[in-house]
Amino acid sequence: MAVPVIDIQQVTKRFPGVVALSDVTFDILEGEFHSICGENGAGKSTLMKILSGVQTEYEGEILVRGEVAHFRGTRDAEQAGISIIHQELNLVEQLSVAANIFLGRELTTGGFLNDREMEKQAAELFKQLECAIRPDQLVGELRVGDQQLVEIAKALSLKSDILIMDEPTSALTETEVERLFRVIERLQSQGVTILYISHKMEEVFRLSDRITVLRDGRHVQTLDRSETSARDISHLMVGREIENVHLGGERQPGEVILEVEELSLPWPGHAREWRLENVSFNLRAGEVVGIAGLMGAGRTELLETLFGARSERHTGEVRLDGERVRFRHPLEACNAGLAMVSEDRKRLGLFSLMSVRENITLCTLPEVTSAGLISSSLEEQAAQESIKQLGIKTAGPEAPVVSLSGGNQQKCIIARWLRTNPKVLLLDDPTRGIDVGAKAELYRVIDQLCRDGLGILVTSSEMPELITLCDRILVLCEGRLTGELTRDEFSEQRIMELATTGID
Numbered sequence: 001m002a003v004p005v006i007d008i009q010q011v012t013k014r015f016p017g018v019v020a021l022s023d024v025t026f027d028i029l030e031g032e033f034h035s036i037c038g039e040n041g042a043g044k045s046t047l048m049k050i051l052s053g054v055q056t057e058y059e060g061e062i063l064v065r066g067e068v069a070h071f072r073g074t075r076d077a078e079q080a081g082i083s084i085i086h087q088e089l090n091l092v093e094q095l096s097v098a099a100n101i102f103l104g105r106e107l108t109t110g111g112f113l114n115d116r117e118m119e120k121q122a123a124e125l126f127k128q129l130e131c132a133i134r135p136d137q138l139v140g141e142l143r144v145g146d147q148q149l150v151e152i153a154k155a156l157s158l159k160s161d162i163l164i165m166d167e168p169t170s171a172l173t174e175t176e177v178e179r180l181f182r183v184i185e186r187l188q189s190q191g192v193t194i195l196y197i198s199h200k201m202e203e204v205f206r207l208s209d210r211i212t213v214l215r216d217g218r219h220v221q222t223l224d225r226s227e228t229s230a231r232d233i234s235h236l237m238v239g240r241e242i243e244n245v246h247l248g249g250e251r252q253p254g255e256v257i258l259e260v261e262e263l264s265l266p267w268p269g270h271a272r273e274w275r276l277e278n279v280s281f282n283l284r285a286g287e288v289v290g291i292a293g294l295m296g297a298g299r300t301e302l303l304e305t306l307f308g309a310r311s312e313r314h315t316g317e318v319r320l321d322g323e324r325v326r327f328r329h330p331l332e333a334c335n336a337g338l339a340m341v342s343e344d345r346k347r348l349g350l351f352s353l354m355s356v357r358e359n360i361t362l363c364t365l366p367e368v369t370s371a372g373l374i375s376s377s378l379e380e381q382a383a384q385e386s387i388k389q390l391g392i393k394t395a396g397p398e399a400p401v402v403s404l405s406g407g408n409q410q411k412c413i414i415a416r417w418l419r420t421n422p423k424v425l426l427l428d429d430p431t432r433g434i435d436v437g438a439k440a441e442l443y444r445v446i447d448q449l450c451r452d453g454l455g456i457l458v459t460s461s462e463m464p465e466l467i468t469l470c471d472r473i474l475v476l477c478e479g480r481l482t483g484e485l486t487r488d489e490f491s492e493q494r495i496m497e498l499a500t501t502g503i504d
């Protein structure tokens with residue numbers, strides 16, 4: 001019989017204006033894979049932060065192996081064998097990968113940092129994860145997906161027997177998810193207890209022994225996987241039925257709005273030489289074009305190049321409304337009618353010191369300016385509108401944006417760009433970390449924008465998402481376009497084939 005390793009008893013957590021957790025009671029059994037599900041803002045991360053010693057103020061009790069634990073910090077939790085992989089990555093960008101992994105418990109010899117040994121051990125961890133990240137690289141130079149792998153390596157290095165994973169796969173592609181699952185299975189066979197948060201039901205249903213649903217900070221139910229289904233769980237999460245999204249009838253794309261011809265982006269010092277090579281395609285007004293590909297295929301680089309957000313000089317031609325453009329800065333792109341929701345909200349999207357209102361209206365200040373002054377009432381009105389449109393869960397427009405849950409922060413960024421009324425909208429994995437209900441909502445918003453005449457380019461790490469949203473899908477593989485599919489040719493298998501063409 002499995003015994004509880006963690007007992008959560010009547011835990012309540014209040015923030016100013018929000019009750020994040022309310023009288024939550026359930027337990028985690030030794031060696032089980034336990035998933036926590038719930039909408040954006042349901043309280044999942046907050047509970048995990050309490051269990052891992054990040055959040056130290058709360059009401060109620062946490063028992064670890066039968067004893068009341070009151071962690072004063074993550075160090076205490078780590079000592080009790082609990083570590084966490086955070087949803088909002090917690091890495092120091094200016095430090096190397098190895099330094100991040102051993103942060104706060106650096107290896108030393110004779111009083112000096114032993115970089116060599118740390119790099120060696122880090123390399124060992126990456127070998128376990130079957131990935132080729134260099135331990136001496138700066139974390140700031142890595143893509144989010146790789147940064148996520150560094151977080152995972154860090155947690156592994158602690159050799160914890162309870163591992164909390166808060167949306168570990170949100171920036172990983174299918175192959176990387178597979179890899180992570182192999183690692184998880186190995187950990188499980190060593191008896192490690194896993195607490196897992198994900199908005200992706202197929203992940204939840206793959207390995208879970210039990211699933212707990214939280215709604216509005218309350219514990220709804222803890223179920224055995226065998227006695228429930230993805231449909232039941234979604235229903236418990238939102239308290240109503242979520243219909244499958246059907247996006248009306250055929251769209252009628254208009255004129256070509258964006259033309260890309262033989263676009264190449266250099267990759268100095270890299271064996272592959274080009275991040276993007278001879279990419280050509282066009283986008284019409286009133287059309288959604290998807291860009292599929294594995295991580296590293298160049299999806300983000302393509303969107304960033306179009307948006308003027310890359311420092312390398314590209315070759316080839318980009319035409320917007322028939323006119324040749326070359327943006328050196330996102331601001332220029334923005335002024336010309338482009339908008340981009342970026343994949344890495346921490347680096348390019350969120351202004352963490354500002355409020356929800358400021359984050360939403362940041363790019364549309366003229367809209368809220370009256371007689372040359374920013375009108376706070378117009379600004380507030382605009383923010384309220386967006387909060388309503390996208391169902392952003394916040395104590396109010398004035399709440400600091402960092403006080404929002406991960407998914408709700410993402411919605412703020414989307415709201416900001418929607419307000420700019422662009423001609424072309426670039427969406428880089430826009431639904432990362434967004435719950436099922438909100439996703440369906442966002443699909444409808446995207447569809448409506450498209451029908452209003454916007455041209456939309458979207459990438460996603462989830463193929464079903466592209467298949468639902470797009471009129472055409474372009475597939476990138478190692479920086480080159482390997483295929484283009486129209487709606488009647490869409491299938492996950494076909495996309496996967498094209499995404500791996502030419503990779504040995």
Ligand SMILES: Nc1ncnc2c1ncn2[C@@H]1O[C@H](COP(=O)(O)OP(=O)(O)OP(=O)(O)O)[C@@H](O)[C@H]1O
Nearest residue numbers: 015020040041042043044045046403404405406407
């Ligand atoms: N530091 C904070 N200050 C104020 N409010 C907070 C803070 N952290 C979380 N909250 C609030 O607590 C509630 C629960 O947030 P939490 O991050 O736990 O949600 P979540 O279930 O992890 O959602 P998501 O799926 O979007 O990550 C939200 O309403 C959030 O705004």
Ligand SMILES: [Mg+2]
Nearest residue numbers: 045087405406
């Ligand atoms: Mg969260």
